[in-house]
């Protein structure tokens with residue numbers, strides 16, 4: 319049996335002043351050594367060590383832009399309201415849904431998903447929280463009946479044929495990565511890279527395989543936060559995602575001029591340009607990318623799918639095609655000029671990507687169409703909503719929050735996916751500003767209790 323000090327060794331405060339003292343000065347007095355430590359205290363010690371590490375490794379500065387414009391927090395109305403301010407017409411067969419208002423506390427702020435007739439909010443560093451979608455009450459965290467005790471991905475996927483929820487969770491302690499339920503023949507594992515001069519790999523694991531059975535493919539160094547889709551195509555597993563060469567986490571390093579860093583990182587600069595620095599230039603200029611992993615030859619073919627005119631991220635697609643070969647995806651297009659000034663990603667329009675068609679006059683890149691927004695208007699939370707009974711993959715609508723910074727008005731746009739460049743078929747004016755967010759979900763009303 320191991321005997322350890324009785325009380326937490328370090329203060330739980332993680333302010334820079336408390337951490338600036340040498341760790342040895344915070345050791346408890348000798349008389350406390352020798353008592354058995356409760357489990358909760360051990361956990362507290364561990365949490366403090368992690369805090370100490372993070373605070374010593376990264377310098378968090380105040381970013382004033384997140385308190386301005388549509389990035390600023392908003393007071394929620396706090397109750398369900400009827401919205402009747404609608405331009406255009408919502409199609410009769412548009413699924414009946416409900417708007418989700420995110421809470422701004424307890425780390426459930428990154429995304430929302432529905433499973434088993436229940437709705438959850440989630441962030442990458444905590445268990446999901448079950449919420450009441452009707453009044454936004456929080457019921458508590460969901461540990462999957464006691465079987466999940468680690469962080470939970472903000473991007474769980476639902477297998478279209480079985481309804482199974484595919485989850486994962488990464489942690490700073492072993493096991494570093496755990497995968498949950500899966501459907502389909504293969505599971506695609508990708509790892510985010512944000513250290514320059516290191517390797518990136520993509521792993522493919524058979525559905526009933528284990529960690530030992532993963533086939534690893536070394537790929538060009540990259541950072542991909544959001545995958546579009548993965549599927550089997552003959553001997554190959556195809557992975558598509560919005561790829562960058564760097565990461566906005568943790569952002570510019572301490573002592574770097576933040577303004578200059580974002581100016582360079584959010585804009586495209588050719589690698590041939592004089593003074594090109596891969597650690598900053600175009601580092602967060604994401605573009606759709608494809609990796610083809612040949613399971614027979616173990617070879618990788620990889621390339622960008624679109625040119626350098628626009629950066630785009632936050633992909634969405636018809637969820638019935640998740641894990642299957644898909645023809646279309648939709649992304650939010652970055653306003654590089656505005657983002658480089660604000661240091662926050664502002665998205666100025668949507669793009670429709672047609673993977674099986676080539677751009678006119680260009681055999682290299684795929685076809686792109688755009689739904690442009692007015693000047694000073696930005697979008698957030700783009701989602702594809704399939705038409706009930708729809709047959710074709712793009713039979714449906716794009717639904718998205720759109721905020722006009724000049725008028726301070728938030729609306730929801732409905733765009734016909736097959737008439738993508740045309741005017742929205744409906745614009746729903748919301749009773750108050752909806753701040754920029756990370757992700758959104760469209761949850762049909764009949765899919766929750």
Ligand SMILES: [Fe+2]
Pocket residue numbers: 472473543544756757
């Ligand atoms: Fe995300």
